[in-house]
Amino acid sequence: MASAVSILPGPQLAALNDAYRKAVASKRLRMTLATAVFSACLIIAAIGAEVNLRTFFTHFGNFLSYFDRIFTLEDGTRVWTNIGEWFWGWRKWLWMLGETILISYVGTLIGAVLAFVLNFFAAENTSPVPWLRFVIRRLLEFARTVPGIVFALIFVIAFGLGPTAGVLAIAIHSTGALGKLFSEIVENADMKPVEGVRSTGASWLSCMRFAVLPQVAAGYASYALLRFEINVREASVMGFVGAGGIGQELVVAIRKFYYSDVSAILVSIIATVFIIDIGTGWMRSRLFGREART
Amino acid sequence: MSQLPKPDSEQLRAKYPDVFDRPASSRLAMPAMMIGAFAIFIFGLVDLEFSPAKLISGLSQLGWITLMMIPPDPGSSLPLYLTALGETLSIALLGTTIAAVLALPVSLLAARNIVPSGFLRFPVRRLLDSIRGVDTLIWALVWINVVGLGPFAGVLAIAVSDFGAFGKLFSEAIEAADKKQVEGIRASGGNALHEIRFGLMPQVLPVIAGQVLYFIESNTRSATIIGIVGAGGIGLQLAEQIRVLEWQKVSFLILMILVAVAAIDWISGKLRFAIIGKRAVV
Numbered sequence: 001m002a003s004a005v006s007i008l009p010g011p012q013l014a015a016l017n018d019a020y021r022k023a024v025a026s027k028r029l030r031m032t033l034a035t036a037v038f039s040a041c042l043i044i045a046a047i048g049a050e051v052n053l054r055t056f057f058t059h060f061g062n063f064l065s066y067f068d069r070i071f072t073l074e075d076g077t078r079v080w081t082n083i084g085e086w087f088w089g090w091r092k093w094l095w096m097l098g099e100t101i102l103i104s105y106v107g108t109l110i111g112a113v114l115a116f117v118l119n120f121f122a123a124e125n126t127s128p129v130p131w132l133r134f135v136i137r138r139l140l141e142f143a144r145t146v147p148g149i150v151f152a153l154i155f156v157i158a159f160g161l162g163p164t165a166g167v168l169a170i171a172i173h174s175t176g177a178l179g180k181l182f183s184e185i186v187e188n189a190d191m192k193p194v195e196g197v198r199s200t201g202a203s204w205l206s207c208m209r210f211a212v213l214p215q216v217a218a219g220y221a222s223y224a225l226l227r228f229e230i231n232v233r234e235a236s237v238m239g240f241v242g243a244g245g246i247g248q249e250l251v252v253a254i255r256k257f258y259y260s261d262v263s264a265i266l267v268s269i270i271a272t273v274f275i276i277d278i279g280t281g282w283m284r285s286r287l288f289g290r291e292a293r294t
Numbered sequence: 295m296s297q298l299p300k301p302d303s304e305q306l307r308a309k310y311p312d313v314f315d316r317p318a319s320s321r322l323a324m325p326a327m328m329i330g331a332f333a334i335f336i337f338g339l340v341d342l343e344f345s346p347a348k349l350i351s352g353l354s355q356l357g358w359i360t361l362m363m364i365p366p367d368p369g370s371s372l373p374l375y376l377t378a379l380g381e382t383l384s385i386a387l388l389g390t391t392i393a394a395v396l397a398l399p400v401s402l403l404a405a406r407n408i409v410p411s412g413f414l415r416f417p418v419r420r421l422l423d424s425i426r427g428v429d430t431l432i433w434a435l436v437w438i439n440v441v442g443l444g445p446f447a448g449v450l451a452i453a454v455s456d457f458g459a460f461g462k463l464f465s466e467a468i469e470a471a472d473k474k475q476v477e478g479i480r481a482s483g484g485n486a487l488h489e490i491r492f493g494l495m496p497q498v499l500p501v502i503a504g505q506v507l508y509f510i511e512s513n514t515r516s517a518t519i520i521g522i523v524g525a526g527g528i529g530l531q532l533a534e535q536i537r538v539l540e541w542q543k544v545s546f547l548i549l550m551i552l553v554a555v556a557a558i559d560w561i562s563g564k565l566r567f568a569i570i571g572k573r574a575v576v
Contacts, residue, residue, distance in 0.1 A: 042391060048384035049445040049526070056450075062440040099342070106338040109331070145555050146548060147519045149431070150529075153536045154544075158359060159352035163342040237431040240523060241533075244342065251523075254435045270427040 070263040079260055087264050093249065097272050099163060100245035103238065104231035107167045111174025112224040115140075118175070119182035120208050126186055126194075128204055136179075143176030148234055152243040163244025170231050170238070178227055185219040186212060221287060225280045232276050236269050363545035371543070375531060379550055381445050382527035383558070385520070386513040389452025394506045397457050401464030402490065407476075408468065418461075425458030430516050434525040445526025452513055452520070459509070467501045468494060503569050507562040514558045518551050 008016070071079050079086040087093070118136050120126045127133035148169045155165035193211035202210070239247025246269060253261040307314050368375055402408045404418045434451035441447050476493035484492065521529025528547060535543040 041387060045384035045387045048380050049388055049449050050381075051388065051446055051449065052441075055441050055446070059441050063437070066436065066439060102334075102338045102341060106335060106342060109335050142552070145515065145552050147515055149519050149522060150532060150548070153522070153533060154359065155352070155356070157536065157539070158355040159348065164344055164348060164352070167338075167342055167344075233427070233429055237429045240431055250432065251435065254439070266428060266432070270424050273427040274423070 070259045070266075073260050079263060086260055087268075089249075089261070089264075093246065093265060093268055096239075096246040096249055097268060100235045100238075100247075101232060101272070101276070103163050103166045103245050104170060104228060104235040107170030107235070108174050108224060108228040108231050110167070110171035111227070112178055112220070114171070114175040115178035115182050116220065119179050119186060120212070122179060123183040123186035125189070125191055126208065126212060140176045140179040140183075143172050144180060145176070146173075148173035149237065149241060152238055153241050156242050161242045163238075166235060166238035166243030166245060169243060170234060173234075174227050174231060178223060181223045182216070182220055185216045185223075189215045218287070222284050225284055229273075229276055229280050233273055236273075359541055362541040365542070366546035366549050367542040368546045369540075369543055371531075375528065375547060375550060378521075378528040378531050379554055382517045382521070382529070383514060383554065385445050385448040385452060385517040385525075385527050386510055386558075389449045389517070390456055390506060390510045390513050392449070392453040393456035393460050393509075394502070396453070397460035397464055398502070400457075401461045401468060404461055404465035405468040407471070407473065408490070408494075419465075422458045422461040425454065426462065428455065430455040430520060431523055434520040434523050438524055443524045443526075448517060448520045448525035448527055451525060452516060455516075456509060456513065460505070463505050464498070464502055467498050467505070471497045500569055504566050507566050507569075511555075511558050511562045514555050515551075 007013075073079055073082060073085055118140065121128070121132050122136045122140060124133070127136075151172050152165055152169035155168050159165045159168065189212055193215070194207050197207045197211040235245050235247075236250075237247045239245045239249070240251050242248070246265060250262070250265045250269070252258075253265060400418065400422070404415055404422060406415065409415050430451055433454045434447060437447040437450040437454075441450065471494055475497065476489045479489045479493040517527050518529045518532070521527040521531070522533040524530065528551060532544065532547045532551075535547060
């Protein structure tokens with residue numbers, strides 16, 4: 001079979017090879033330059049972040065043995081040999097997990113409603129006045145960029161310790177994130193129904209209600225469910241700053257070296273996140289068909 | 295103007311019974327779901343100790359705080375804050391890079407078209423899922439136990455939690471790759487590694503580069519908060535100033551974060567544009 005491949009005569013081949021090398025050379029040069037710049041950035045970053053490979057390698061054993069320790073009970077046996085002892089606090093933890101889910105549910109719902117109200121003003125094609133769009137967009141951007149836990153830190157001082165601060169922090173962050181996604185859906189909506197409704201003399205509000213909303217509602221619900229999933233994860237750490245949920249228990253267990261408690265709480269958080277992921281995935285596929293699952 | 299013929303409603307009703315008389319179950323499903331959702335919401339408000347009095351006093355408190363934040367003022371600690379910001383950016387860049395480098399080989403194991411047998415793929419995927427299920431802040435706490443307080447713990451925390459995310463995203467990108475190039479390499483006598491290197495990587499790398507840039511951007515945000523638990527960067531300063539109620543410094547730090555995130559946003563947008571062209575920029 002090898003004879004089927006024809007080999008070009010020498011001079012012709014040399015010209016082609018030359019052209020190829022030239023084409024590749026400029027690409028390679030660019031690639032090398034980019035790599036050099038990137039490595040320089042990395043080295044500067046490594047100095048800035050106080051990277052110390054010696055501590056890393058001397059203590060890396062700690063990282064592995066940490067997982068060994070958190071999976072060992074106080075009497076030295078593996079945790080899974082005595083589930084009852086491992087999950088000794090399951091009543092309290094289950095309650096806290098419930099609170100975590102509730103925090104993210106209430107937060108997501110408040111955030112989704114606020115985002116729903118605001119997003120029509122933020123979308124380019126439906127906003128009634130340009131300056132209002134600018135203001136709302138900057139507001140949403142602010143709510144989205146400041147991390148939820150920073151809001152939680154401030155709210156804990158304003159509203160006192162407890163889940164209220166966590167809910168409000170999650171609500172604000174979700175408003176920002178969902179507001180942007182919602183307004184993008186609206187911007188992709190078909191404007192012909194809006195023209196149709198407006199031609200009957202309807203107000204702006206009716207245009208939104210009868211022409212835009214039916215097109216975008218499914219997308220909204222899908223994004224809100226996705227956000228709920230993310231917020232469960234976020235709510236699990238709200239307790240670190242005293243804003244309610246299972247995080248409080250976890251941070252206490254980690255700081256006080258209650259090793260087997262750390263693993264028990266981590267395992268229950270991971271299990272909860274799995275269940276919520278699967279549940280919302282199932283709901284989205286039920287509600288909107290497979291193609292809406294992103 | 296011609297008159298439209300009047301529709302014969304009786305005939306239509308007979309023809310499309312399910313449009314006119316929808317079964318009660320489908321008519322009630324939506325309101326029932328809404329009432330259910332609302333009921334859980336009310337239960338949540340009660341259970342999470344919401345009360346009008348608390349909200350009003352909290353909001354007025356918040357109003358005071360906002361007033362005290364104006365104008366933002368770093369006091370005399372501007373150099374300290376700039377160093378902290380540099381530390382945050384370093385954490386984001388380094389953590390994301392380490393995560394991407396480690397995740398690339400693992401993502402091959404999690405991709406269906408590389409490893410057809412579920413034996414290896416399934417545990418790798420579950421491992422990645424579990425890593426992703428744990429928040430960056432929790433990883434930061436764990437790493438602080440291992441390498442001590444400081445930004446290095448932050449780098450490792452971001453690296454580990456992104457490792458889970460990248461593993462999943464990369465393996466999805468690999469699964470979406472075109473099979474024809476790979477078959478071409480195989481037909482010309484390449485082995486499995488050649489197939490990956492010359493058939494798969496040229497397709498996948500631009501996608502991956504885009505995702506990594508996007509994550510550097512979003513990790514700038516994550517890196518600001520891991521300082522709250524003691525893993526270095528600007529979050530440490532922020533949490534401290536909030537605790538001592540230095541609101542002018544707090545608002546200045548928040549502004550710094552916003553500006554830094556916007557700047558990284560802009561740069562990575564440009565870079566993504568350069569690498570993968572306009573169509574793939576989300």
